[in-house]
Amino acid sequence: MSYLSLILQITLIVVISPLIGQLMIKIKSKAEGRRGPSLLQGVRELGKLLKKGEINPIGTGSAFALAPAIYLVSTLVLSAIIPLIALKLPGSSNYDLFWVVGILLIGTIALGLGGLDTATAFGGMGASRELMVAALIEPSILMAIYALSIRANSSNIFKIVHATLSNPQQIASPQSALALIGLVIVVVAEAGRIPIDNPSTHLELTMIHEAMVLEVNGPKLAMVKLASSMRLVILIGLVVNLFFPIGISYSTSSVGSIILGIVALVIKVSLLAGLLAFVEVFLAKLRLFRVPELLAGSFVFGFLAVTASYFLPVIKA
């Protein structure tokens, strides 16, 4: 049953991520007064890309060839090591938040190398920007993780979520609020959304992620697109479960609780994704020079969360 639920979790992520991505576009369109594409548009695009043939730019080697696959596989691994629908997944006692950071970075670097391999102006520019953002995210995400680990005395995701479940009052503390703000900024940056990057444009010199994968096409592009939307869903799911683990099933023994876990996850992720999309309507993309300011801000939130965890005593109910 436990391996079955793991497979269920991975499948769920793969299935819902194009839908969630499309949901965000739909909400943005509605908020801007447009009708927006149908929710299935993302799936249709993936199908279309998979049917297309492949063109490899002249002179590209294995970096370009392997990048989408590594990106997708790393994301699939990620979806297996984070408790999203149930806590006690196989191997969950070994999965650390630091692993998450590392695996996220593997995918980013693979894609960055792929972008450099094309030797075009856009690929190189996008890769260098993406890696700059990744490097700036790193300290913030580590700080936020550190702040969360203090609470549970461990950086193991299972233990952190478990600690939150057994003492929900500690969520209502400034340190949690600070860590949450810090992590949300990180997620937005990592997923390449406004105000760090604009995923819906190919026309500006300011684009980051899309510039990096400009030369990728056909089934490879499908992989990259799928993995990107999966990453967003996984990260949102992670934040949601770290701070509001309501509904998550503790063990994998009962079918009812697993189903409840799935439903809860889908609702929570859709809500937060919808909220993100709605907020994006009011934001403009930051100039690249101001991105470090925002990420420094998220670092400070993480840092404050850490210091506050040390000097503010935990309030127990």
Add this chain to the structure above:
Amino acid sequence: MSVGSFTSLFYFDIGAFLFFTMAIAWRKSLFGQVRLLRANAIALFLLGLLSGIYAKDAALIGLSIVILLVRAYGIPTIIARAIPHSGDQWESTRVVNTTASILIVAAITAFAYILTEPLVALNPTKRIASLPVGVSALLIAVFLIVTRRRIATQLIAFALFDNAISACAFVLTEGVPLVVESGALLDVLLLIFVLVALASNMRSQTQSMDIAELRELHE
């Protein structure tokens, strides 16, 4: 109100107080900074109100309402008059750039924690444990006074400095005696008024809103 929920609300409010202080270090728009100063003062008012309701102290509640009027309405309104309504409304000539400022602000909070440890140890209650937050706001205000060059920002930093001291007073002692606090409020209000008057004087004389231009007097 129970001790637990009071402490929890108190922490959140003082956290918000610090957040608005830090946000001023980030914002470049002068009017934006004034709005953040207002928010900061409202957080201060809530701090007093919470303590007053918790301790059932009518004088403290009254004092916090006066704080709301003077610090959240009076002072920011006066400072806004020092900002030119046409022309440069941005605080762009900084001694330390924004990213570095934000990181220094982080370092300041850690420093405040070390600095206040002996004080907190003297009377380690849950309320006094949040003293480092107040002291951080204080030190951030000092940092802003030292590194910002626009007259309006200097005034804002000055008002922040004063708000932070009041916040520390609420954390440490539920506010200093009423006579002192009201005298202090009046003084700060007048002080900001004097500074704004001087600033408009200087602007009409030198056409500048940058204190780096003050170079007439020197040895």
Add this chain to the structure above:
Amino acid sequence: MNASDLLGLIVLLPILVSVALYFFGWNGATQKMEVVSVLAIGVASVVIYLDSRHGKLLQFHNLLSGDALTAILLGLTCVVSTMAILASREYLERHPGDQTKLVQSNKGYAMAMQIFIAAMTLAVVSDNLGLTWVGIEATTISTAFLVAHKATTKASEAAWKYVIICSFGITIAFFGTVILYFSAINSGMSPANALVIHDLVKNASHMRNNATTLGLGLLLIGYATKVGLFPFHTWLADAHSQAPAPVSALMSGVLLSVAGGVLLRISEISRLSIGHKVFSDVLMTMGVATIVIAAMLLVRQKDYKRLYAYSSLENMGLIAVGIAVGSKIAIYGLIIQIVGHGISKGIVFITTGHIYDELGDTSIDSLRSLSHRSPILATFAIIGTVGILGFPPFLLFGGETSIAFGLIRSHDIIALIIVAGALLIAAISIYRHGIAMLFGPVGPGQDTRPFSIKTRATLMLFGASLLSLLLGIDGPNVTTIARAGANAIGVSL
């Protein structure tokens, strides 16, 4: 009426006068009221002193109190304020500002002056550290208008620097007050008494902890800013040189010393709680550094108002050294120093004001052969300057030697050598500049017309000079009064 109500009255009276000034304008009647409000301070000073000789401490609702030190500072306030108010009449006649603007009008000037005097009086008679703070901060606000009264770019700039630096320092002192209050309450004092200076002194021995150290340290920094001690001295010369002469006289002669008096009170609390060592080491360093800086800046000074401003700085450094030594003879010396410096500096600044009114320039080079152009002004300049240099028979001689004795007895020989050396350099510089201004040959093309001075002004300066001479000669009485002041701080040898 109770004698202790007098304490409240002398703070209230100048405020009422400023209200009257607002409604009736600056005219013959209100001008008389100005003088009355100041003379009341003198009366209160005498009453308080006589009461203190019977060991009685006047107190007013945990807020105000009067002991011998209060009486001495009030006496000084009365004398110098009278001089400043009388000299202001000449100043306002010579410099009529834009009467349509309250800040630049005669009325506004007189009102700010009265509020300034009320604030200083409050800081002196206050027995509550919070109220002291309010008084000192109010002096900053009221003098800001006075410093900027001339409405020139330079004056505005000086006022800006003055307000920013001083109020920043004073705000630090407020934080110190809060922390001291916290520490006092933690040591078991009731919230109503936790800021009362006399109660703090009684309870100080229970307050030996880090919070007290921090609180007192912040108070020291805050009030040292207002005294003008290094490294917070930068505002002093600018403000004093740009302010109207009577205001400079009052700021330099009284305000600095009032802030010094607050430091003296705080030093008593510190001596009885955390021990004198930490506090005095810091204060000694600041004081000695201030004297050295002042001496260095005096050597190549080009502006005679700044020259005297730096001389104030040097004297304040000496007072800080006196507080730092903290023995009876040093406190005794610094009290004499405060009084002597106040009156002599008043004479000097008002005299320079008259010179500036005639000359229209404050640079030393522009002023030559004063002894020919105005023997009267030259005489007063000499009396004042000799007074602040500490030559016998003036009071400062006694003050400086007593502080020097204090340094010798506490074996601070290094400090003594540095201070004596710096004072010597300062004296030589002032002497050199003074001789050039008094007797120096007039340069080619320089104006040589004689200066005129009104009889009224002459009489006032004459009275003040006579007072400063008499105080210098009347050793026994001055000694008794200064001893009583030192006793009020509770020091013993």
